[in-house]
Amino acid sequence: MSPSADRLAVVLLSGGLDSATVLAEAVSRGFVCHTLAVDYGQRHRAELDAAMRVSRELGAVSHKVVQVDLRAIGGSALTDDIEVPVVPGAGIPVTYVPARNTLMLSLALGYAEVLDARDLFIGVNAVDYSGYPDCRPAFISAFESLAALATKVGVEGGRFEIHTPLIDLKKSEIVRRGTELGVDYALTVSCYQADDQGRACGRCESCRLRRQGFIDAGLPDPTRYV
């Protein structure tokens, strides 16, 4: 293990508001951050472009993009030709991507093994979270247990820690924390159907939660809308 291995971290970055805040938090805690974006066949590229800009602006030391073609297996309004709803319904929405966080954490785990890092950061949130099952604390704990069994590091007695600094925060608290840490939210894209320039629709559930977060925080909303 290299001397500074305990301070390296892999930070999952989507280009949205939450993961940008997570990166700022990880950097503020002194981690040397390697950001990882997963290109799973999203509807628009603006999100991936945003991830790259956010990584650089917030001081990550490297940024990687792993391509996973989830369109081959289908099943979500975010990767298929299913219409993104403007009014939230009951239960788990059609924007749920099957096993997405399991997949993203698997990739982050593999990358952490390669880098000899033990710390992973992910911007899941169990408050304003749209009802996705893989955003809950119990899921994160189960993944930590799995990671210990799945890896060379685990066999050798090491442990991975999955940091979820946003898990108990309301959207307004996330926005406040990120603003304190100097995140420029104009760089981020949260909209499920942003246009090529990264401008938000202002109508989908993700836009609605984000806009309300700025209102509740009493902060100006720098989001660029179409």
Next chain:
Amino acid sequence: MSPSADRLAVVLLSGGLDSATVLAEAVSRGFVCHTLAVDYGQRHRAELDAAMRVSRELGAVSHKVVQVDLRAIGGSALTDDIEVPVVPGAGIPVTYVPARNTLMLSLALGYAEVLDARDLFIGVNAVDYSGYPDCRPAFISAFESLAALATKVGVEGGRFEIHTPLIDLKKSEIVRRGTELGVDYALTVSCYQADDQGRACGRCESCRLRRQGFIDAGLPDPTRYV
């Protein structure tokens, strides 16, 4: 849920001897099998071609390939420019792909959710297994627990079962079982560095284990060597 959902299965297929035997086993147990191959930037395409042929020959109802570019994160002799060893060393070998089975099961899980299947098959083996941590029974159990927490199905009270019919078998027993079930092993490619026509090197650890399996089973080895 569709009436026959309890009999659909997702079978991970690599194109090698083990997963071909798993597919034959799943079919023999009456599952309607959807095979899934993961193209993670392997050294050769012969393995993926073999997976497609094996899927068709053994009666799967569909075959999908998901592309995941693991070369972006590196770390294995199977995806990087690290030389594949001919003599096995102590411990976990350089052919270990970081978090590979975690990733493959994540993809199979996502696909199972899309198909409304509850059964996953994977050809892991804890006997002649080269020392990879993510081939052990404890890893599989941990993934089942994770799957229950990670998914819409789990939230609604459902469970996924991960079938590992080879986990306790020696290579010779796998070969014998597959032969009983009619698997044509000439279609399969196990070699870590097969050529474009799928011919095996005969020298890497995977070749060595496979060849010994046929010898111990007292069965002719149909493998095409270079």
